[in-house]
Amino acid sequence: MKKKTEREVLSIEIVYDYKDELNELIKSEDFNRLLLEEAITTIENALDKKRKSARIFYIPNLDCSVVLDYRNFSKVLNTAIQFYEQQEEYDECAKLVRLKEQVNESKKRNKTSN
Amino acid sequence: MSQRKEIKQAIEAILGSKITMRDDASNPEDELKADFIRAIELYEGVWKRQNNLLEKEGLDFTSYDEQYFKTIEGLIHFCFEGVAADAIIFYVYSRQDEDGILHPFVDPKGREYMFATIDDLWEFMLYWAEEMMRP
Numbered sequence: 001m002k003k004k005t006e007r008e009v010l011s012i013e014i015v016y017d018y019k020d021e022l023n024e025l026i027k028s029e030d031f032n033r034l035l036l037e038e039a040i041t042t043i044e045n046a047l048d049k050k051r052k053s054a055r056i057f058y059i060p061n062l063d064c065s066v067v068l069d070y071r072n073f074s075k076v077l078n079t080a081i082q083f084y085e086q087q088e089e090y091d092e093c094a095k096l097v098r099l100k101e102q103v104n105e106s107k108k109r110n111k112t113s114n
Numbered sequence: 115m116s117q118r119k120e121i122k123q124a125i126e127a128i129l130g131s132k133i134t135m136r137d138d139a140s141n142p143e144d145e146l147k148a149d150f151i152r153a154i155e156l157y158e159g160v161w162k163r164q165n166n167l168l169e170k171e172g173l174d175f176t177s178y179d180e181q182y183f184k185t186i187e188g189l190i191h192f193c194f195e196g197v198a199a200d201a202i203i204f205y206v207y208s209r210q211d212e213d214g215i216l217h218p219f220v221d222p223k224g225r226e227y228m229f230a231t232i233d234d235l236w237e238f239m240l241y242w243a244e245e246m247m248r249p
């Protein structure tokens with residue numbers, strides 16, 4: 001796995017020969033942390049800019065971007081909260097709970113205005 | 115199974131949510147943004163050139179350029195919805211005063227938006243387009 005920045009979006013090249021190598025990557029705490037941190041940052045940015053989706057990172061070897069839809073922001077935040085709970089990083093959990101509330105508030109506002 | 119599909123499943127497992135793998139090779143939004151930025155930067159460049167000629171060389175091209183600017187403004191109003199057009203024109207002429215201080219663009223409901231960069235203007239255009247689509 002190589003990591004570099006391209007434009008404003010994080011760029012991660014994911015190359016493997018065998019499926020086991022990809023499974024190793026999924027289990028890697030560092031990789032989980034990297035993806036969740038990037039997802040949180042892009043969700044915050046999407047909320048700030050009132051966007052309906054968040055482009056989390058770019059995979060140059062597939063020439064595609066990983067995009068998270070607005071309706072799934074809460075799910076990812078739940079996953080991140082569980083991750084940081086396991087790591088006993090409770091300050092981060094508290095921050096994410098507030099962010100999740102912000103997402104839910106935003107959903108309510110949109111329903112009301114629609 | 116293709117590597118693309120395997121990678122998608124792996125990322126979904128980590129994030130605990132469905133994702134979309136969006137092809138970037140021909141992303142129409144990026145192309146549209148690039149076209150918009152190119153046009154607005156040229157427009158702003160011409161405006162700055164006129165101001166620099168006046169301030170640094172004492173050459174007043176205001177009357178000479180007037181028809182030209184009126185043409186551009188007319189085309190902007192022709193192509194964009196009223197508030198979006200006003201935001202573009204505000205970005206070029208008025209967002210920054212002579213002392214370099216940024217001023218906010220104010221929409222008809224009195225909400226303020228700061229355009230520090232052309233990206234901010236683009237984000238506003240996307241936001242405003244969504245606002246216009248609301249029933």
